[in-house]
Amino acid sequence: MYVLRILSLVLDECMDCVEEEVDFNWEEYLEETGATAAPHTSFRHVELSLQSSFQPGMKLEVANKGSLDTYWVATIITTCGQLLLLRYCGYGDDRKTDFWCDVMTAELHPVGWCAQNNKTLQPPEAIKEKYSDWTEFLIKELTGSRTAPANLLEGPLRGKNTVDLIVVGCILEVRDAFEPSVYWAARVQCNVGGRLCLSYVGVNDSAYDMWMFYLDTRLRPLGWAKENNLSLKPPTGENLCDLRSSSEWTEALDEATTEALKSPLPLEVFKDHADLSTHSFRAGMKLEMVSPSEPFHICPVSVTKVYNEYYFQITVDDLTAEATPTHVVCHADSPGILPVQWCLKNGVGLERPQGFESQDFDWADYLKHTGAEAAPDVCFPNASQSRGFCKDMWLEAVNPLQPSELCVARITQVKGRLLWLRLEGLTKPQPDCIVDVESMSIFPVGWCEANAYPLTHLLKTVCKCQVLMLSYANTYIFNLIKFIYLCMLPQLDDLATASLVNGKYCCSQLFINHRCFSGPYLNKGRIAELPKAVGPGKCAVVLKEILTMLINSAYKPGRVLRELQMVEDPQWNCQEETLKAKYKGKSYRSTMRIVRTGDQVSEFCRRVCERLQCCPNLFGPTIVSDKCPENCFSQTKTKYTYYKKRKVGRPSLGENAQDGDMSKPARRRKKRKAIFVQKKRRTSIVGYHTTESPQVCQTKNTHSEIFTCISLATPESKQMQAHIRTESFEEEDRLVLETNPLEWSVSDVVDFITSTDCASLAKIFQEQDIDGQALLLLTLPTVQECMDLKLGPAIKLCHQIERVKVAFYSQFAN
Numbered sequence: 009m010y011v012l013r014i015l016s017l018v019l020d021e022c023m024d025c026v027e028e029e030v031d032f033n034w035e036e037y038l039e040e041t042g043a044t045a046a047p048h049t050s051f052r053h054v055e056l057s058l059q060s061s062f063q064p065g066m067k068l069e070v071a072n073k074g075s076l077d078t079y080w081v082a083t084i085i086t087t088c089g090q091l092l093l094l095r096y097c098g099y100g101d102d103r104k105t106d107f108w109c110d111v112m113t114a115e116l117h118p119v120g121w122c123a124q125n126n127k128t129l130q131p132p133e134a135i136k137e138k139y140s141d142w143t144e145f146l147i148k149e150l151t152g153s154r155t156a157p158a159n160l161l162e163g164p165l166r167g168k169n170t171v172d173l174i175v176v177g178c179i180l181e182v183r184d185a186f187e188p189s190v191y192w193a194a195r196v197q198c199n200v201g202g203r204l205c206l207s208y209v210g211v212n213d214s215a216y217d218m219w220m221f222y223l224d225t226r227l228r229p230l231g232w233a234k235e236n237n238l239s240l241k242p243p244t245g246e247n248l249c250d251l252r253s254s255s256e257w258t259e260a261l262d263e264a265t266t267e268a269l270k271s272p273l274p275l276e277v278f279k280d281h282a283d284l285s286t287h288s289f290r291a292g293m294k295l296e297m298v299s300p301s302e303p304f305h306i307c308p309v310s311v312t313k314v315y316n317e318y319y320f321q322i323t324v325d326d327l328t329a330e331a332t333p334t335h336v337v338c339h340a341d342s343p344g345i346l347p348v349q350w351c352l353k354n355g356v357g358l359e360r361p362q363g364f365e366s367q368d369f370d371w372a373d374y375l376k377h378t379g380a381e382a383a384p385d386v387c388f389p390n391a392s393q394s395r396g397f398c399k400d401m402w403l404e405a406v407n408p409l410q411p412s413e414l415c416v417a418r419i420t421q422v423k424g425r426l427l428w429l430r431l432e433g434l435t436k437p438q439p440d441c442i443v444d445v446e447s448m449s450i451f452p453v454g455w456c457e458a459n460a461y462p463l464t465h466l467l468k469t470v471c472k473c474q475v476l477m478l479s480y481a482n483t484y485i486f487n488l489i490k491f492i493y494l495c496m497l498p499q500l501d502d503l504a505t506a507s508l509v510n511g512k513y514c515c516s517q518l519f520i521n522h523r524c525f526s527g528p529y530l531n532k533g534r535i536a537e538l539p540k541a542v543g544p545g546k547c548a549v550v551l552k553e554i555l556t557m558l559i560n561s562a563y564k565p566g567r568v569l570r571e572l573q574m575v576e577d578p579q580w581n582c583q584e585e586t587l588k589a590k591y592k593g594k595s596y597r598s599t600m601r602i603v604r605t606g607d608q609v610s611e612f613c614r615r616v617c618e619r620l621q622c623c624p625n626l627f628g629p630t631i632v633s634d635k636c637p638e639n640c641f642s643q644t645k646t647k648y649t650y651y652k653k654r655k656v657g658r659p660s661l662g663e664n665a666q667d668g669d670m671s672k673p674a675r676r677r678k679k680r681k682a683i684f685v686q687k688k689r690r691t692s693i694v695g696y697h698t699t700e701s702p703q704v705c706q707t708k709n710t711h712s713e714i715f716t717c718i719s720l721a722t723p724e725s726k727q728m729q730a731h732i733r734t735e736s737f738e739e740e741d742r743l744v745l746e747t748n749p750l751e752w753s754v755s756d757v758v759d760f761i762t763s764t765d766c767a768s769l770a771k772i773f774q775e776q777d778i779d780g781q782a783l784l785l786l787t788l789p790t791v792q793e794c795m796d797l798k799l800g801p802a803i804k805l806c807h808q809i810e811r812v813k814v815a816f817y818s819q820f821a822n
Contacts, residue, residue, distance in 0.1 A: 032416070032465035034453045038402065039588070039595050045453035046401040046419070053223050053448045054455065057202040060087035061160050061170045061276045062111075067149075068156040069117040069129070070094060070109070078128045081119060081146060084156070090167045097149050098135045105134070111160075111167035119155040159274055171202040173277050174222055179268035181233055181240075182206065183226040188319040188337050190241050191233040193264050201459035205412070208243055210252055210260035219411040221448035222277065225339070229278055230268050286317040287340035293383040294375065296351055296358065297322060298344035298426070300336040303408050304439040306351055307359040310380065327363030340387075343444030344426070348382035354423040393425045395445040404456055404463060405429050406449035408441050414456050415464040433464040515606040517541045518554055518613065521632040525640035527622030529568050533775045534561035535626075547609055551602045552585045554627055555616070563794045565589030566596040568620065573598055575615050581605050743811040748820045752780025764808045769801070784813060
């Protein structure tokens with residue numbers, strides 16, 4: 009009984025479920041949950057960050073087409089990444105001669121480059137006679153226009169997007185958080201897709217670092233304060249002024265300025281900064297606002313100071329005598345400011361001001377009590393804008409209590425222009441945070457991954473038992489359990505037998521035998537990367553894991569999913585499981601019935617292998633060490649497929665002829681379309697005996713089948729056939745073969761491919777066991793799909809295959 013107690017403790021521990029951090033994939037998560045990502049277009053600041061540094065209307069000098077060593081001024085019409093659509097000046101609105109060029113490769117220069125380098129500036133020949141005085145034309149054309157910056161056309165910044173111009177070490181000026189007329193220099197410590205980690209110049213403690221998006225109106229180029237007669241003073245918040253003496257601050261600023269002038273930040277960084285609107289607020293007005301210190305609720309606030317037509321100060325209402333005022337500088341478009349009664353109209357709770365005696369807050373009573381007026385609605389021009397966000401959409405958001413952290417977030421409610429976000433994966437739960445739809449602290453799904461930044465995501469509940477079962481490395485745990493059971497059996501009799509009843513739902517290890525034939529659907533190279541075994545564990549869990557591996561090893565995972573759905577037996581004890589697959593950016597899922605009891609696992613595995621037309625020992629409870637009992641790995645794809653067809657009792661063409669029944673095989677062959685490995689259309693000399701010589705018989709049958717296959721294939725194949733009949737191949741491209749390609753082994757095929765300009769693809773033919781017969785069945789679609797080749801290399805390869813087919817028909821088909 010002591011041993012039984014040990015086993016019980018082990019199993020109890022094994023079955024505990026814990027929250028475990030697992031690899032997070034947005035696409036998989038959204039697919040599994042049926043959730044929706046917030047549209048990318050809703051994040052205006054991110055959309056702007058992806059735009060080119062060049063702007064339509066910019067002028068530059070570009071080489072003349074067809075006229076060597078001459079140049080002419082062109083206008084940027086539009087941009088697409090590093091591509092520019094240009095129009096030579098002088099063509100007016102005529103778009104017919106617009107042309108695209110790549111910033112990284114084209115010869116582009118800023119206006120004035122020709123004059124500085126003694127180059128000829130002349131209009132294109134097509135419009136040379138349009139104006140008599142081109143100098144006067146250029147003066148008018150360039151007056152008031154903007155030239156493309158030289159540093160974007162040459163040097164290390166050439167062709168970079170706006171965000172990429174901001175490099176670590178750059179110096180900007182940051183408006184003070186509490187005094188809008190005061191600025192101080194800050195250094196870029198990190199740039200994450202335009203989200204900048206900044207440290208004030210003179211402050212070496214990272215605890216004072218701040219995160220801002222580069223489009224934040226607080227950020228300006230170095231020299232902004234001086235040019236606009238504003239103060240340049242050390243930051244006032246968090247007692248930062250006291251960290252250094254006045255002379256030390258000045259010295260730090262001078263050093264940073266000197267450093268920045270060596271490689272100044274391009275002004276293009278600030279081209280998309282919004283111009284501030286004038287406001288209509290007056291001191292004493294009251295309004296509602298998302299709490300600036302704790303953005304989890306909305307509270308009454310007051311305008312306590314108006315600096316100018318752009319900036320005003322808001323203070324959170326607190327009527328207690330000992331209150332420490334919470335101030336924030338705002339402008340007309342500041343996120344989170346709302347008119348009085350907004351919460352009441354939108355069914356949202358309003359935080360009662362500290363020190364206000366009435367339990368039920370009412371704005372009319374409160375305004376009367378304080379003698380204040382409500383800010384009129386005209387002060388809030390965009391109070392109802394939602395920008396396409398909806399409840400239950402998902403996105404990525406900054407944790408307001410930890411600005412360096414971005415989290416997976418779900419929108420729990422949308423009210424007007426405010427979003428309530430539930431941040432996932434936090435170690436310490438917090439209420440839903442409230443952000444404005446224009447907030448630069450929210451990002452679309454996938455933003456962190458695109459910018460190689462960590463994302464705090466959901467913790468997935470995983471049972472330890474399941475983890476252990478699927479981990480090959482932890483097999484010793486289950487071997488220990490098995491050993492304890494074996495020790496118990498002689499002593500426990502009926503008790504032991506009863507305790508093992510649940511064992512019928514478990515299975516031992518299932519092996520993946522890499523050397524076995526993988527069939528037409530599975531990629532042999534991917535199979536070789538799979539673990540050698542999965543399990544032991546619950547039958548359904550282990551089988552689902554191994555089937556998922558096979559699906560992801562397929563040429564077309566969606567096709568394998570469909571085939572697996574056909575594996576079923578009414579006598580099996582099954583449970584339904586959802587299997588998923590990805591292929592070329594698309595996701596597929598289907599439900600499959602998987603056996604639950606250990607006694608049916610072996611038959612289930614065999615049926616799956618049969619359905620996938622692979623060796624019955626490819627996976628299952630049998631481990632294959634040196635030689636497969638089916639002798640499968642000594643055969644090529646073509647020969648093994650035919651061998652298996654013979655073994656399961658399907659007659660060959662020769663046998664059908666002897667029986668005098670040709671109709672059924674003919675109908676079956678006609679229905680089936682050409683695929684990479686065609687069981688119904690291939691023959692082989694393996695196990696084939698007739699009165700004729702094996703070679704003659706094989707050649708006759710295979711000629712017929714391959715010709716039928718090609719004629720039933722794609723339009724490309726039909727066109728190929730026409731080429732063969734008309735003998736339209738160029739003489740110098742004609743191939744003369746020494747041996748019949750039908751008899752080529754895999755090595756022969758590899759040798760041929762190596763001798764062509766497609767030598768780099770020879771490895772694929774070796775991995776996929778493509779012999780001569782399989783080679784002759786390849787078409788452009790099958791090459792693209794089964795070999796996962798792009799169109800260019802696929803066409804190139806098909807040209808070489810076509811040469812073999814032409815040679816085959818001219819030399820051996822007759």
